[in-house]
Amino acid sequence: MSNAIEVEGLEKTFKGDIRALCGVTFSVEAGTIFGLLGPNGAGKTTVIRILTTILHPDAGAAFVLGHNVATEAPLVRTLFGLAGQYAAVDEKLTGRENLSMVGRLNHLDRPTITSRSNELLDEFQLSDAADRPLQTYSGGMRRRLDLAAALVARPSILFLDEPTTGLDPHSRSELWQIIEGLVESGTTVLLTTQYLEEADRLTDHIAIVDHGRVISQGTSAALKAELGTTVLEIGLADVATAVRAGEALVTTGSKPPHIIDATVELSVDDGPRVAMEALRALDQMHIEPITFALREPSLDDVFLDLTGKPAQPDASEVGPDTAEPRNRRRRTRKSR
Amino acid sequence: MTLLAIPHEPAVSSTPQGTYHRFRWVIADIRTITWRNLLRYVRIPEALFFSSVQPIMFVLLFRYVFGGAIHAPSGTYVDFLIPGIFVQTVAFGAVGTSIGLAEDLQTGIIERFRALPMARSAVLAGRTFSDLFRNVFVVVLITGIGYAVGFRIETNVPLFLAGCLILLLFSYALSWGFAFIGLSAPNAETAQVMSFPLLFPLTFASSAFVPVKDMPGWLQGFANHQPVSVVVNATRALMIGGPTRTNVLEALAWCIGIFLVLSPLAVHRYRTRT
Numbered sequence: 001m002s003n004a005i006e007v008e009g010l011e012k013t014f015k016g017d018i019r020a021l022c023g024v025t026f027s028v029e030a031g032t033i034f035g036l037l038g039p040n041g042a043g044k045t046t047v048i049r050i051l052t053t054i055l056h057p058d059a060g061a062a063f064v065l066g067h068n069v070a071t072e073a074p075l076v077r078t079l080f081g082l083a084g085q086y087a088a089v090d091e092k093l094t095g096r097e098n099l100s101m102v103g104r105l106n107h108l109d110r111p112t113i114t115s116r117s118n119e120l121l122d123e124f125q126l127s128d129a130a131d132r133p134l135q136t137y138s139g140g141m142r143r144r145l146d147l148a149a150a151l152v153a154r155p156s157i158l159f160l161d162e163p164t165t166g167l168d169p170h171s172r173s174e175l176w177q178i179i180e181g182l183v184e185s186g187t188t189v190l191l192t193t194q195y196l197e198e199a200d201r202l203t204d205h206i207a208i209v210d211h212g213r214v215i216s217q218g219t220s221a222a223l224k225a226e227l228g229t230t231v232l233e234i235g236l237a238d239v240a241t242a243v244r245a246g247e248a249l250v251t252t253g254s255k256p257p258h259i260i261d262a263t264v265e266l267s268v269d270d271g272p273r274v275a276m277e278a279l280r281a282l283d284q285m286h287i288e289p290i291t292f293a294l295r296e297p298s299l300d301d302v303f304l305d306l307t308g309k310p311a312q313p314d315a316s317e318v319g320p321d322t323a324e325p326r327n328r329r330r331r332t333r334k335s336r
Numbered sequence: 337m338t339l340l341a342i343p344h345e346p347a348v349s350s351t352p353q354g355t356y357h358r359f360r361w362v363i364a365d366i367r368t369i370t371w372r373n374l375l376r377y378v379r380i381p382e383a384l385f386f387s388s389v390q391p392i393m394f395v396l397l398f399r400y401v402f403g404g405a406i407h408a409p410s411g412t413y414v415d416f417l418i419p420g421i422f423v424q425t426v427a428f429g430a431v432g433t434s435i436g437l438a439e440d441l442q443t444g445i446i447e448r449f450r451a452l453p454m455a456r457s458a459v460l461a462g463r464t465f466s467d468l469f470r471n472v473f474v475v476v477l478i479t480g481i482g483y484a485v486g487f488r489i490e491t492n493v494p495l496f497l498a499g500c501l502i503l504l505l506f507s508y509a510l511s512w513g514f515a516f517i518g519l520s521a522p523n524a525e526t527a528q529v530m531s532f533p534l535l536f537p538l539t540f541a542s543s544a545f546v547p548v549k550d551m552p553g554w555l556q557g558f559a560n561h562q563p564v565s566v567v568v569n570a571t572r573a574l575m576i577g578g579p580t581r582t583n584v585l586e587a588l589a590w591c592i593g594i595f596l597v598l599s600p601l602a603v604h605r606y607r608t609r610t
Contacts, residue, residue: 052451077453088448090372092379097372104368105454107361133379 004030004157004188005051009060012046012212020046021212023060028205033179033189035203037196037299043212044192045084048161051190052082064157078106081150084161088146089134095121095145096130099152106153113152120148124178140171147178158182160191164198176202196299206299208306215306223302230271231301232278234264235291248285252278258304267301362455369449369462373436374469387432387470391425391478398545399485409547411576415490418482419499419572420544423564425478426471426507427539431531433467433511434518438527441519441609460606464511471507475500490576499574502587506567509595515602519609538564543572563590 005028012021021043028034036044049055051062053073062069069076089098096117103113121127124144134142143163150158163179164172179202183189193199199206200220207217216223236242239262246259249266252274258265268274271294282289377383398406398417408416440446440459449459489496514531521527541555542548542564548556559565570587573580 049447054447054450074453077451080451082448082451088444090376090445091443092376093372097375101368101372102448102452105365105449105452107364107453 002029003027004065005034005190006063007047007051007060008062010047010050010057010062011059012043012050012055012057019212021050021057024209024212024214025060026207026214026217028188028190030188031183031186032204033183033191033202035199035206036190036192036209037194037199037206037303038192038209039194042209044209045161046212047209048082048084048159048190048192052080052159053077078153079155080157080159081153081155082159082161083143083147083150083163084159085163085165089142089149091135092133094131094133095126095137095148098134098145099149102149103152108153116152116154120151124148138171139167140174143167143171143175144178147175151182156187158187158189160189162192162194165194172198196303200299208303210307216302220299223299224297226302226305230268230294231297232266232268232271232275233291233293233295234266234278234282234289236262236264236287236289238262241287244285245282245287245289248281248287249278252281255305260304265301265304267297267305362458365455365458366461366465368454369458370465370469373462373466377466377470383432387429387474388477390428391421391474392481394421394424395478395481395485402545406546407550409549411490412486414482414486415488415576416547416572417545418478418487419575420542420568421482422475422478422500422503422571423506423542423568424539424544425474426503427510427535427564429467429471429474430507430510430514431528431535432470432514433463434514434521434527434531435524436463436467437515437518438521438524442523456607457603460512460515460602463515464508467511468504468508471504475503491574495574495580498584499571502567502570502574502584502591505591506563506587506594509591509598512595512602513598516598516605519602519605538562543568563594566590 007024007026010021010024011019013019024043024047026034026036036047038044046055050057051064051069053069053076056070064076064079067076067079090101093101099117099120100113103116108116117130118127121130124147126141126145126148129137129141134145137145147160147163160179164175167175176198179189179191191198191202204219205217206220206223207214208223209215216226218226234245236245239259242259242262242264245264246257249257249264252266252268255267266274266278275292275294279289279292395418398421399414403413403417406413437460440463446459450456517530517534518527521530541551541559542562543559544564548559548565551559566583567587567590569578570580570583572578573583
């Protein structure tokens with residue numbers, strides 16, 4: 001079987017008529033890493049909760065290694081590991097005790113639990129902290145332990161729900177290396193992220209999710225190619241100038257420009273020629289750019305192009321989000 | 337990275353086959369969750385402090401501050417008081433069940449449990465068992481304090497132990513009711529706030545601290561027949577003497593009744609809460 005995970009037309013509506021998912025379909029090939037990319041409240045976590053048998057879908061079906069998550073839940077639970085942004089490990093227990101608890105609840109025998117815990121603690125550089133309660137761990141260490149806990153029973157499928165949200169750049173890149181190592185060893189990984197950089201670096205395939213729908217999917221390269229070959233980025237003195245510049249450049253690129261704060265972005269096919277045209281148009285309007293650059297399109301541009309708004313959340317939203325997951329998921333969405 | 341090399345079949349053989357295996361797994365899961373809760377309990381010094389200091393304060397308060405103004409129907413007030421303190425303390429302790437579950441929901445560990453191949457019933461069973469263990473500790477503690485302030489077993493040790501058994505049974509049944517509250521509350525603080533309006537009338541408008549006959553007539557009907565009084569009367573009869581048969585049977589009926597009504601409610605709440 002080539003698809004480790006299959007998701008067909010998932011729908012889920014929460015109390016209060018909040019439609020979290022309206023028909024999500026995708027599949028993940030065994031041994032690959034698949035990214036669900038989207039902003040807060042897009043429905044990514046709901047997909048993970050359904051796949052991990054925590055939540056029942058209202059409609060549609062999901063399969064893990066060919067087993068239906070709704071009708072074969074007890075079996076499915078033996079097939080995957082789950083780790084995520086709400087590191088669901090026990091603060092008061094030590095690292096080793098947490099791993100032991102998960103091992104016991106997976107019904108592994110004692111010697112296996114001991115040796116497996118030591119392996120994982122060693123591999124994730126947590127041996128020194130193994131016998132300290134988790135409340136003394138840093139954010140990065142806690143995520144690593146959470147990931148180790150998800151791997152205790154050697155699952156062939158790993159779900160990672162925003163594995164690096166709220167982490168500092170150093171801890172993030174450490175975690176990335178670990179995840180890359182896992183995929184090399186044959187694990188199938190489904191991860192959700194709001195970081196385009198993360199999806200770009202880690203995943204083979206990406207599904208972009210917004211408002212409970214998959215709005216685009218493909219490889220990172222294919223998604224970028226849809227956009228055109230180059231992005232022209234013009235920085236201006238202030239937002240008002242950027243708006244005027246945007247108006248001047250409406251017909252210059254292959255698509256209308258996007259204005260983000262004081263920056264105007266244009267997707268173009270032949271960069272140098274359009275750049276000259278753009279400069280002429282701005283000159284006529286007596287607008288002087290502060291920065292002027294041609295660059296490769298990023299997933300940010302893909303997102304902007306598909307949804308009309310930037311994907312990257314504010315820094316304030318990225319902070320360690322200790323609020324209940326429920327609150328976050330039920331946050332009312334802005335209409336487009 | 338050899339250690340992460342993944343076998344194609346899962347390490348766990350699969351779901352258990354047969355009732356016997358299934359049963360053994362459930363017991364193992366309950367033991368694991370109980371172990372985890374007890375570890376948590378000793379790692380939170382505040383909780384340990386609170387649950388031991390609170391009964392000590394109640395003993396001292398009623399023994400030396402209010403005690404002089406209350407007349408025990410027979411014998412000394414301290415003998416009258418200690419069985420009441422036992423029941424009041426385990427009743428207050430049941431709040432711990434609701435706070436513990438509300439916290440576990442809040443931190444997301446219950447989500448992790450739901451995604452593990454473990455018995456679903458183990459989360460609630462493990463919680464109520466660990467609270468039962470805590471109550472054993474509390475009963476031993478109060479016995480010690482009681483002896484220090486002048487309490488003496490007026491019957492005999494087997495009857496005293498039978499009294500403790502009824503207490504623990506009552507605390508266990510009550511745990512399920514408070515489990516329901518904990519699973520219904522949005523967070524631990526609310527779980528606590530929701531619990532006390534229920535506990536105060538039950539513990540104070542009872543025979544735990546004062547003889548019911550000294551209460552106003554309209555209150556006596558409630559105070560005589562509500563479960564805390566019934567359990568206090570049974571415990572008291574077993575520890576310091578008095579008619580035991582009816583008291584004990586009534587108390588047992590309450591314990592079993594509370595358990596039979598509230599445990600399905602808690603289980604239902606656990607299953608439906610997402």
